[in-house]
Amino acid sequence: MPTQTRRWHLAARPEGEPTRDDFDLRETTVEDPGPGEVLVKTLYLSVDPYMRGRMRDAESYAEPWDVGDPMRAGVVAEVVESNYDGLEAGDVVNGELYWSEYAVVPGHTLRQVDADLAPVSTALGVLGMPGATAYFGLTDVGEPTPGDTVVVSGAAGAVGSVVGQIARIGGCEVVGIAGSDEKTAWLTEDLGFDHAINYQTENVGKRLREAVDGVDVYFDNVGGPITDAVFRQLNVRARVVVCGQISQYNATEVPMGPRKLAGLITTRARVEGVLVRDYPDWTEAFERIGGWIAADELHYRESVVEGFENAPDAFLGLFEGENIGKQVVKVD
Amino acid sequence: MPTQTRRWHLAARPEGEPTRDDFDLRETTVEDPGPGEVLVKTLYLSVDPYMRGRMRDAESYAEPWDVGDPMRAGVVAEVVESNYDGLEAGDVVNGELYWSEYAVVPGHTLRQVDADLAPVSTALGVLGMPGATAYFGLTDVGEPTPGDTVVVSGAAGAVGSVVGQIARIGGCEVVGIAGSDEKTAWLTEDLGFDHAINYQTENVGKRLREAVDGVDVYFDNVGGPITDAVFRQLNVRARVVVCGQISQYNATEVPMGPRKLAGLITTRARVEGVLVRDYPDWTEAFERIGGWIAADELHYRESVVEGFENAPDAFLGLFEGENIGKQVVKVD
Numbered sequence: 001m002p003t004q005t006r007r008w009h010l011a012a013r014p015e016g017e018p019t020r021d022d023f024d025l026r027e028t029t030v031e032d033p034g035p036g037e038v039l040v041k042t043l044y045l046s047v048d049p050y051m052r053g054r055m056r057d058a059e060s061y062a063e064p065w066d067v068g069d070p071m072r073a074g075v076v077a078e079v080v081e082s083n084y085d086g087l088e089a090g091d092v093v094n095g096e097l098y099w100s101e102y103a104v105v106p107g108h109t110l111r112q113v114d115a116d117l118a119p120v121s122t123a124l125g126v127l128g129m130p131g132a133t134a135y136f137g138l139t140d141v142g143e144p145t146p147g148d149t150v151v152v153s154g155a156a157g158a159v160g161s162v163v164g165q166i167a168r169i170g171g172c173e174v175v176g177i178a179g180s181d182e183k184t185a186w187l188t189e190d191l192g193f194d195h196a197i198n199y200q201t202e203n204v205g206k207r208l209r210e211a212v213d214g215v216d217v218y219f220d221n222v223g224g225p226i227t228d229a230v231f232r233q234l235n236v237r238a239r240v241v242v243c244g245q246i247s248q249y250n251a252t253e254v255p256m257g258p259r260k261l262a263g264l265i266t267t268r269a270r271v272e273g274v275l276v277r278d279y280p281d282w283t284e285a286f287e288r289i290g291g292w293i294a295a296d297e298l299h300y301r302e303s304v305v306e307g308f309e310n311a312p313d314a315f316l317g318l319f320e321g322e323n324i325g326k327q328v329v330k331v332d
Numbered sequence: 333m334p335t336q337t338r339r340w341h342l343a344a345r346p347e348g349e350p351t352r353d354d355f356d357l358r359e360t361t362v363e364d365p366g367p368g369e370v371l372v373k374t375l376y377l378s379v380d381p382y383m384r385g386r387m388r389d390a391e392s393y394a395e396p397w398d399v400g401d402p403m404r405a406g407v408v409a410e411v412v413e414s415n416y417d418g419l420e421a422g423d424v425v426n427g428e429l430y431w432s433e434y435a436v437v438p439g440h441t442l443r444q445v446d447a448d449l450a451p452v453s454t455a456l457g458v459l460g461m462p463g464a465t466a467y468f469g470l471t472d473v474g475e476p477t478p479g480d481t482v483v484v485s486g487a488a489g490a491v492g493s494v495v496g497q498i499a500r501i502g503g504c505e506v507v508g509i510a511g512s513d514e515k516t517a518w519l520t521e522d523l524g525f526d527h528a529i530n531y532q533t534e535n536v537g538k539r540l541r542e543a544v545d546g547v548d549v550y551f552d553n554v555g556g557p558i559t560d561a562v563f564r565q566l567n568v569r570a571r572v573v574v575c576g577q578i579s580q581y582n583a584t585e586v587p588m589g590p591r592k593l594a595g596l597i598t599t600r601a602r603v604e605g606v607l608v609r610d611y612p613d614w615t616e617a618f619e620r621i622g623g624w625i626a627a628d629e630l631h632y633r634e635s636v637v638e639g640f641e642n643a644p645d646a647f648l649g650l651f652e653g654e655n656i657g658k659q660v661v662k663v664d
Contacts, residue, residue, distance in 0.1 A: 061598045223593050245594040259587040261555050262577040264605035266393045271603040273596035 001039070001081065005030050008071045008099035008311055014055055016252045017319060022055070023071070023312040030102045033083050038107045041078035042308075042331045043092070045099050046124040047073065047315040048158075052249040061275055071099040071311075074129060076113060076120050088110065094123040099311045101331060117290065125158050125326030126293070126300040127286050129276060133243060134162035135285035137274040141241045142217040146171030149212045151230055154221030156183035158326035159243060161191060162289065163219045165298045168192050174209055177204060178227055179321040186324060190299055205229035214238075222247045224257070231260050238269040250319060301325030308332075333371070333413065337362050340403045340643055346387055348584045349651060354387070355403070355644040362403035362434045365415050371438045371491030372409035374640075374663045375424070377431055378456040379405065379544040380490075382582040393607055403431040403643075408445060412593055419444065426455040431643045433663060435446050449622065457490050457658030458625070458632040459476035459618050461608060466494035469606040471550060473573045474549040481544045483562055486553030488515035490658035491575060493523060494621065495551045496514060497630045507543055509536060511653040518656060522631055537561035546570075554579045556589065563592050570601040571637050582651060633657030640664075 004027050011024035033039045051073065054062045063324055065072070076097070079091040084107020085094065094111040097103050113123045125131060137159075144150050150167035154160040155176025164174045164187065175195045176187040184196035195211040197204055207213070214235035220227050223245030234240070248255045264271065276282075292298035303323035305314035308331045318327060336359050343356035365371045383405065386394045407430070411423040416439020419425065425442040429435050445455045457463060469491070476482050482499035486492040487508025487596070496506045497518065508519040508528040516528035527543040529536055536558055540547070546567035552559050555577030566572070580587050596603065608614075624630035635655035638645035640663045650659060 220593065223591065227593065242593045242596045244596070245591075248591060248594055255591040256588050257591045259555065259577075259580060259589045260592075261552065261559065261603070261605075262580055263572045264574045264603065265577070265607060266605070268605040268607055268610065271593070271596065273593075273598070273600040275597060275600055278600065 001032075002030050002041075002102050002180065003014045004028070005100055005102035006308065007101070010055060010065050010067055010069050010071060012067060013057055014250070016054075017250045018052065018055065018316060020312050020316070025309065028287060031104055033081055033104045035201075036084050036106055036108070036113075037104050038079055038084050038087055038093075038110065039081040039092060039102065040110075041080050041102055042075045042096070042097070042100060042186075044121045044124055044328045044330055045073050045077040045253050045308075045311060046075065046128075047311065047318060047327050047329065048129070048276060049244055049246045049249060050320050051315065052319075073099055074124050076123050077103070082107060092120045094128065099308075101308055118293065120296050121302060121304070121328050121330075122300065124328050125302060126162055126289060126298075130158035130326060131162050131283040131289050132279065132285040133274070133276040134159045135166060135289060137241045137243050138163050138166050138217070138219060140279075141272050141274045142219055142239050144170055144172050144217045147214035148172045149175065149214065149235075150217040150219065151175045151177065151208070151215045152219045152221070152245065153177045153226050153230070155193070155196065156324050157178075157221060158323075160219070160221050161187070161300065161325055162298070164223045165191050165292070166289075167217070168194075169292060169297055172217070173212060177210065177230075183324055186301070199226050207234060208233055217241070219292060220245070224248060224255070227288070228258055228260075231263060234263070234267045234269045236267050236269075238267055240269060240271040242271060242273045246319065276278055303327045305329045333364075334362050334373075334434050337432055337434035338419060339433070340388060342397050342399055342401050342403060344399060344580070345389055346384075349582045350384065350387065350644075352644050352648070357641065363434045363436055365413055367524045368416050368438055369436050369441070370411055370414040370416050370419055370425075370442065371434065371436050372425060372427075372429070372442075373412050373434055374407045374409045374429070374432060376408040376453045376645060376660045376662055377405050377640075378407065378460075379643065379650060379659050379661065380461070381578045381581060381650050382577055383647065384651075404428060405431055406456050408455050409435070414439065416440070421423060424452050426460065431640075433640055450625065452636055453636070453658075453660050453662075454632065456632075456660050457634060458494055458495055458621060462490035462658060463494050463621050464611065464614040464617040465606070466498060466612045467621060468608060469493050469573045469575050469664055470549070470551060472499050472611075473604050473606045474551055474571050474633065476502055476504050476549045480548035481507065481546065481567075482549040482551065483507045483544075483547045484539070484551045484553070485507065485509045485518055485558050485562070486576065486578065487525070487528065489553060490654050490655075492551070492553050493519070494630070494655055497523050497624070498526050498621075499549070500526075501624060501629055503658070504549070505544060507512045507540065509554075509562075517655055518633070530605065531558050534622040536565060538564055549573070551575060552577070556580060556587070560592075565598045566595070566601045568599050568601075570599055572601060573602040573607045574603060578651065635659045637661045
């Protein structure tokens with residue numbers, strides 16, 4: 001039984017782009033699991049853009065962390081010792097834990113991961129929070145119908161790559177916007193997107209105008225100028241799903257941009273935010289996505305950083321667009 | 333029978349704020365009405381903010397006018413001669429005509445106005461397009477429920493004043509934002525708004541925070557900094573009805589403002605444009621509003637400019653906030 005564990009803590013509130021100095025690796029004691037509790041060993045931990053919001057001392061949908069708090073995150077872990085009826089040593093579980101090598105948590109907060117179904121790390125990605133976000137955000141808020149043109153920003157990310165494929169499976173024409181030729185090639189050649197635009201090298205507005213006849217659904221993960229360009233091409237009654245705004249998360253001043261509301265009168269477009277925690281039961285999402293994966297209709301990819309000590313770097317890489325598909329950290 | 337009429341034409345596309353020089357008063361021939369046509373004499377003509385968009389050479393929901401085109405507008409008119417079965421001389425009608433003293437139009441494009449029900453000028457306001465806009469925009473897009481906090485900008489205007497009262501009748505707490513003490517006094521003392529904020533003299537964000545506990549429905553007629561302040565106080569699942577953006581219509585460069593989309597993730601608010609022409613049948617709106625007027629539950633006011641030759645001034649006054657309630661021009 002381990003008695004000590006390493007755990008990452010928030011060392012300082014980042015000003016603008018976070019740096020490694022904003023994170024602090026500490027040793028802390030692992031208590032014995034009490035009644036109903038489980039000792040787990042982390043296999044994979046997640047880094048997600050929304051965590052940037054929790055480092056900020058401002059109201060957001062996720063409660064802000066205090067400086068000194070441990071970094072909370074989704075993890076996939078193996079049960080080492082269990083005082084919880086539903087779990088036993090060796091089980092693989094998924095939960096909202098910490099950037100920590102070991103942790104003791106109430107068993108009821110964990111869900112078991114079926115290691116036979118898919119690699120267990122997918123519980124952090126395509127069969128985890130990002131997959132559910134893509135599924136509910138697109139189907140429930142975006143409401144695409146066959147023949148619609150669906151545009152996805154951050155299209156090579158954990159959420160965007162799933163959104164575009166669900167739209168394609170649903171009979172839509174799909175455009176992905178991403179930040180490298182490697183990413184755009186993956187979108188069109190492997191994931192079946194109809195078009196992909198590299199915003200680093202191409203004029204998004206121009207390419208979009210050439211590729212499609214207006215936008216019926218825009219699933220936005222990035223915000224900023226890319227989103228400005230897509231808004232200019234919204235069709236009448238378009239739906240904009242605001243899922244993420246990663247280009248804005250490190251802003252040190254209130255980000256400014258072209259005002260967009262007048263355009264919504266012209267289009268009667270609907271712009272709506274989505275948070276996956278509003279959907280309490282993700283079973284439907286995982287059944288559908290799991291079925292598409294089994295039928296080879298939906299592909300996924302993971303970017304894996306090896307080593308627990310590299311968790312901050314993996315997180316920082318999100319803002320540099322380093323990941324293709326879901327970014328995870330392999331702990332062991 | 334008149335053989336000549338005066339008619340206002342668009343003389344030039346305004347750059348920024350329109351001026352009187354952008355309008356041109358012409359004499360033109362009145363033809364005899366042909367089969368199915370009606371000769372009408374204008375009693376009241378309408379000036380509406382949306383007309384500014386038609387003076388611009390840019391795509392909008394209303395087709396742009398060419399320079400030299402007559403100014404189209406809603407009018408209330410009296411039938412002088414009719415070759416249309418449903419109408420006879422002396423009938424009062426409402427239609428989309430011109431800033432013109434006389435006009436010949438197909439009878440089927442006109443709807444009869446019941447002069448016994450309400451002053452006929454209301455067919456341009458509370459019982460016309462602005463009233464229908466308020467009714468459908470609030471009920472169908474804003475979807476207020478009793479107890480909701482509803483905020484209206486441009487609250488003393490033709491649309492806003494009706495929106496706030498419908499919300500109040502529906503059991504909501506209503507805040508109006510307007511541009512003078514005379515307007516705010518009218519909102520609270522006569523129309524029953526719970527709170528009114530004079531954006532010319534008060535800090536909208538601060539006053540709003542003091543007055544209410546967040547915003548469930550925001551009905552926006554103005555855009556710009558007022559709207560920025562309201563957005564910061566949207567509640568979870570708030571609805572924003574984008575009906576007008578009058579503060580932006582005279583902009584000569586793309587208006588910039590704080591980016592708002594990240595806030596929509598936090599609130600999962602829905603922002604949606606409304607156009608009354610999407611509602612083909614306005615009967616329901618006029619029955620409800622007419623009933624409230626008859627029961628003295630809903631009040632209205634008109635700002636009347638006298639004289640056909642003053643139509644451009646009445647229009648320009650909209651952008652100065654000169655009107656309280658619906659602005660009309662009394663022709664005769």
